[in-house]
Amino acid sequence: MIYLDYAATxxxxxRALEAMLPYxxxxxxxxxxxxxxxxxxxxxxxxxxxxVAAVLHCRPDEILFxxxxxxxxxxxxxxxxxxxxxxxxxxxxxTAKNEHHAVSRTAEQLEKEYGFSVNWLALDEHGAVxxxxxxxxxxxxxxxxxxxxxxNEIGTVNPxxxxxxxxxxxxxxxxTDAVQAAAYxxxxxxxxxxxxxxxxxxxxxxxxxxxxxxxxxxxxxxPHLTGGGQEFGLRxxxxxxxxxxGFAEALHLAAEERESRTAHVKxxxxxxxxxxxxxxxxxxxxxxxxxxxxxxxxxxxxxxDGNFLLQLLDSAGFACSSGSACKTGNPEPSExxxxxGFSRDWALGSLRITLGMDSTPEGVESFLKTxxxxxxxxxxxxx
Ligand SMILES: Cc1ncc(COP(=O)(O)O)c(C=O)c1O
Numbered sequence: 035m036i037y038l039d040y041a042a043t044x045x046x047x048x049r050a051l052e053a054m055l056p057y058x059x060x061x062x063x064x065x066x067x068x069x070x071x072x073x074x075x076x077x078x079x080x081x082x083x084x085x086v087a088a089v090l091h092c093r094p095d096e097i098l099f100x101x102x103x104x105x106x107x108x109x110x111x112x113x114x115x116x117x118x119x120x121x122x123x124x125x126x127x128x129t130a131k132n133e134h135h136a137v138s139r140t141a142e143q144l145e146k147e148y149g150f151s152v153n154w155l156a157l158d159e160h161g162a163v164x165x166x167x168x169x170x171x172x173x174x175x176x177x178x179x180x181x182x183x184x185x186n187e188i189g190t191v192n193p194x195x196x197x198x199x200x201x202x203x204x205x206x207x208x209x210t211d212a213v214q215a216a217a218y219x220x221x222x223x224x225x226x227x228x229x230x231x232x233x234x235x236x237x238x239x240x241x242x243x244x245x246x247x248x249x250x251x252x253x254x255x256x257p258h259l260t261g262g263g264q265e266f267g268l269r270x271x272x273x274x275x276x277x278x279x280g281f282a283e284a285l286h287l288a289a290e291e292r293e294s295r296t297a298h299v300k301x302x303x304x305x306x307x308x309x310x311x312x313x314x315x316x317x318x319x320x321x322x323x324x325x326x327x328x329x330x331x332x333x334x335x336x337x338x339d340g341n342f343l344l345q346l347l348d349s350a351g352f353a354c355s356s357g358s359a360c361k362t363g364n365p366e367p368s369e370x371x372x373x374x375g376f377s378r379d380w381a382l383g384s385l386r387i388t389l390g391m392d393s394t395p396e397g398v399e400s401f402l403k404t405x406x407x408x409x410x411x412x413x414x415x416x417x
Pocket of ligand 1: 041213236245
């Protein structure tokens with residue numbers, strides 16, 4: 035079986051796993067406890083926080099650990115918007131339809147249940163937010179803006195630093211979902227200029243079920259999990275020390291090995307894109323041709339049922355995706371693909387191939403040899 039779905043999730047890096055193990059066994063204390071078991075756990079927690087802060091170029095007390103990328107997005111959006119409205123009365127959210135549902139559904143809920151209104155940003159043909167549409171849409175009524183760093187379905191990278199700079203000049207908080215980006219792109223919050231940034235561990239070889247939210251000092255946030263005073267009173271709940279330790283180690287490694295990991299996947303990605311477009315009739319790339327995640331190739335094939343193609347690929351030994359993992363099994367075309375302007379006969383036939391540490395040229399060749407016949411088969415059955 036060849037795994038080509040690293041944007042859905044990654045295996046845990048052996049070094050992250052090794053770093054975690056003592057915290058399941060002998061060093062199992064609760065970091066809030068006074069005794070030595072607690073002190074050891076607390077010291078592991080604070081070391082992990084420092085490690086994450088070093089990668090993000092921020093202060094350790096600007097990092098909150100959460101249970102996943104979705105939770106970080108929820109806390110940033112809901113917590114940030116509520117705090118801002120309380121402080122200034124502003125009640126508009128500025129975001130885009132092609133955000134991960136952890137952002138877009140939260141924005142919709144803020145509109146439906148909390149009295150906010152959402153301005154949906156215009157997107158270009160590659161699914162990127164343009165600085166012009168962003169500047170035209172941001173007003174003094176805007177409580178919070180949220181634009182993802184890199185899109186999970188189509189790989190497009192947004193011009194975050196430009197957008198955040200403008201938001202700051204207007205004194206509006208800027209959140210970015212960097213859940214996909216953190217595996218390959220620079221997540222220095224000073225050069226990006228963001229106020230809030232979400233991370234999720236399982237996209238960069240940390241375990242599933244652990245995330246972080248960067249909160250720039252001075253950014254208001256109303257907590258959604260209330261209880262103990264953990265995470266500076268902004269996210270209650272006893273911290274998951276082994277997972278947090280694994281998260282910090284995996285993020286540190288991702289930053290340290292960013293260039294070599296990129297150099298490994300990018301030529302394979304470019305080969306896939308070039309070959310698929312050449313050998314498969316009625317195929318198109320989705321997302322930006324250059325400005326995209328280095329491990330990410332995504333396509334649409336006309337008159338193909340994307341989910342059926344995934345099953346055929348699985349039977350042939352290849353694990354791919356038709357969009358984000360959360361969408362698999364949904365017969366409706368993905369909103370992200372539809373927002374690029376593809377009609378239904380194209381949009382239903384999406385395929386995402388994402389590479390990672392164990393991807394090899396041989397695996398990619400074998401995938402490229404297999405794919406054309408399977409697309410052909412899926413087309414014949416569709417007719
Ligand atoms: C861009 C983006 N944001 C948020 C999430 C949610 O992250 P998690 O699975 O850690 O909740 C994902 C996961 O696919 C994602 O790709």
